[in-house]
Amino acid sequence: MNLKYIYTRLHVQNYLDCKRFYQDILGLKVSLANDAEEYAEFDAGATKITILNRARLKDYVDSIESATYDRNDAKIILTFAVPNLDDAIAQLKAKGVVVFSSPWQFSDDGLAGGWLSAGIRDPDGNIIELQQILS
Known part of the structure; x- marks a missing residue:
């Protein structure tokens, strides 16, 4: 297997607030954004950080029930x-x-x-x- 790390995606609840934070507060450059789909990619040096509204997960995965989002339980x-x-x-x-x-x-x-x-x-x-x- 030949793996190459390409990005980290955060499933966020507040897409626009998070997009503004990573772009305007942290100063990361947006390399791709689709606000209608609530998805954005940011250049972060040798890799990318992406965000996706977690409510849209159901569009991409079979079961959203297995995903947990506890503010006090940092998974990443x-x-x-x-x-x-x-x-x-x-x-x-x-x-x-x-x-x-x-x-x-x-x-x-x-x-x-x-x-x-x-x-x-x-x-x-x-x-x-x-x-x-x-x-």
Whole structure:
């Protein structure tokens, strides 16, 4: 098997709010959008992030009952690298984004200085982690 990772899709409840968040707040470029179908793709470096209104899942899968969406049960966390975590936090706060997890530092044998991380949520409650690699 020859797998190539192409994107992460988030099934969101508030399509337009999430689209605005990823485009206007995080500054990701929209590479494809079909608002009538409530689907959008965003360039995120070497991969893409896509969003689809979760109510439309029934159009694509046999059983929606198996999908759960508990705000307190994060099944996925999107992580973005930033050059300066304090600057990124200041920019997000200026746009009204709540930082729910203040910066904390991790150490890792693979990274000499470890990294700093902070957490925010998109309008649907998906966790987004911002990381600054420390040298």
